[in-house]
Amino acid sequence: MIRTKVAYDLQAIKAKHELLAEYKYDIKPIDRGYNNRTLHIDVGSRAITEKPVSGEMKRLFTGGKGFGMRLLWDATRPQTKWNDPENEIVFAFGPICGITQYAGTGKTLVVTISPATDIPIDSNVGGYFGPYFKFAGFDALELQGISDREVIIYFDGDKGVIKIFSAPDEEINSHLLAEQLIEMYAKDEQEKKSFCTVSAGEGSDHAYMGCLNFSFYDRRRQLARLKQAGRGGIGSVFRKKKIKAMVIKYTGTTPNNNNVADIETIKAVGAKYHREMYENDDAQCDMRHTGTPHLMEIMCDYDLLPTKNFQFGGDAEQIGKVDSHIWREMFTQGIPDGCWYGCSMACAKVIDNYMLRTGPYKGHVVSVDGPEYETAGASTNMNIYDPHFMAEMNFYCDTYGVDTISFGTTMAFVMECYEAGILNLEITGGYDLSFGRGEESMEMLHQIARGEGFGNLVGKGIRWLKKYFVEHYGADPQFLEDIGMEGKGLECSQYVSKESLAQQGGYFIANKGPQHDEAWLIFMDMVNKQIPTFEDKANALYYFPLWRTWFGLQGLCKLPWNDVEPTNNAETDEPAKVPEHVENYRQLYNAVTGQNISADDIISQSERVFNFQRIFAIRRGYGTREHDRCPYRGMGPVTETEYLSRAERYDKQLVEILGVNPEGKSTAEKMKLLRDYREGQYQKLLDAVYARRGWSRNAVPTVEHLKSIGMDLPELLEVVKANL
């Protein structure tokens, strides 16, 4: 099969462009990882301005997400809503971003006030945009304002020219738009690698779970590949601003665009790491061949793979249909699938030659970027153990600009509501939304893109739907609070956290909402039993979220940290930290910037930004203890079916932990005992974690703590004092 090529009259489309603004800037070399300036664009007024980056900004916020949060704070008021013109989308990169010698060094960190959570969201994304934008001259980009017409923002990083065009005729859906724009601007096939696009899709026009697609040109496939800034509805904000796309051109990539302080160290650390990947990956995670879905059967084995809206942790009878062997077969092998140069982990896998079965592109042969584990898990969560559904959903979510995680988790919630009788055929427009219904789920996704039908409601996410179902269909609010797997308004990513108290905290204390990139402690906690006490768990929930935050400050991907490990890692003092890799990162940072930081300084850099983000939420009326609530589905069995499916485990816990004899007790009585216990444990965990983090019992960073980490800034003290 040959990939479907949609033909366009690109000249005619381009002829409709009207130049709305143009800005020229001086091209200056990067100085040890920093440009020391950021760019601000108001798409409403079309004003384009440069801002200097102060020494204090670098000292306190480091870069990446730190810069993003600082700029977003300064640009918005506590009352700013996601769809207000003053809300911004900030793209930031970090000092290490763009080095070519180490794996996972091309990330962009994107922040905005989220339509789903009403607090700052941050999402990290691969593709070439981050490095190219940084090489083009800026450490961050702020997009503010709302345009009165559809626009494209074009950055010529070679010449130092920025243009805003009206763009009435281009596609909106990303897989077509990215190809259109690259075809339109690149003078030949050879030049296409120098272009990168950022776009959303028609789903982002209607949903609160819109995502952004960042392209990178795959020369072997001759295809614009797409990576997603998935979480929290950033695509929805992008489309609200009437931005169709950003396009960047940068042709001058070299081994040292960052003008680093010590290239020799970076080369040595990089080459050593690549060898480790060569020697160990096949026997460890096999990321290079199977990508993140290598996790499927592992998660199922440990009862962690969400099934039927997190009721169950997998399905032994069905897992064989979607396990790693299937993905190894379906993904095209033998292509270096890194989403930035130098990524030897190369986990951005692709299903080529996939013929779409539904929707507006039915019959088209496409290449599907993914699925990643989270997308496949989103599908099993709907009890759809079908690799072709996963590919189909993945493709359409991406091109429509819809986050696969939020879509899957929301649909799983909707399906449970359907089976519980809260919804029916009349409400859904005639679609049977029972668990396992793939075709109907796809129709809901297409409806999101069309902005019609019941699907249009699904796109608003679980928090919105809970309220709607109570108000319109008389649903029991408590039941919905128990089964709706969202925290802070963000849908939970795809791990069952019931048997890991630390992971319940990892998910639901997370600053932005339940996303695994802030903490993933299930194996340490539940499987390896390395953190049995509250103190241990609190220490883990201090260190790991800060360690993981650091990747976002630098423009780094977390996967190369622990998805391959040195052969002797298990023999080190703290294998969960992967000490040799921590040392790699410390060396990389120092070699880029010329500084000499310690491993503890890494944590300090993160701690400043982490606390800033928490206070940012508090400033907006959130961020306190009540907002760290965990739905009971994340802690334990909500329904009798759930309890009975793991009755042996739960009964045993009643005996061993609570000293209660389950015999003679009804399931409801046993569930109540377990629930009281687990909810109590979670509250104790909150106390322990807050104390460890230097926060009050209400999750507010204390003045003393802010002083101790050098973040006693007047604007932060004002917020915390009002809440302590």
Added chain:
Amino acid sequence: MKVLIRREDRCTGCGACEKVCSLTWFKEENPAKSRIRVSGNESGYSLNACTQCGDCMLICPVEALTRDKSGIVRLNLKACVGCLNCVGFCPSLSMFVAPGEDKPFKCIACGICVKACPTDALSIEEVDEPVERVFYRRHL
């Protein structure tokens, strides 16, 4: 295709090959910049140089490594972005990188070292071109 063949049993570890190689390609006598490497001691030496197997071509993200008409795998320095994946993934560790050089280098079977070797441990000989292990095809 003609590749560099190494007869390690004849090697005396004199390093003449390294010297002439680095002098030819980097204008300095520096074993760290030689495309052939001698290691070992009097009980036995090994000689490390590219076998032209082509595995590095598969992992190069910018297609800077290609096989030329005579079958030799060559690095296009202009296209290379110095990611060093090829250095880490060379099965025989024959792709090198050296201080002062941002981009890697490898043996291209030029034969200079053959002439310099006093013990005939090196030769350029015809071998069968390996079957390319390229799994993908272009989707035009």
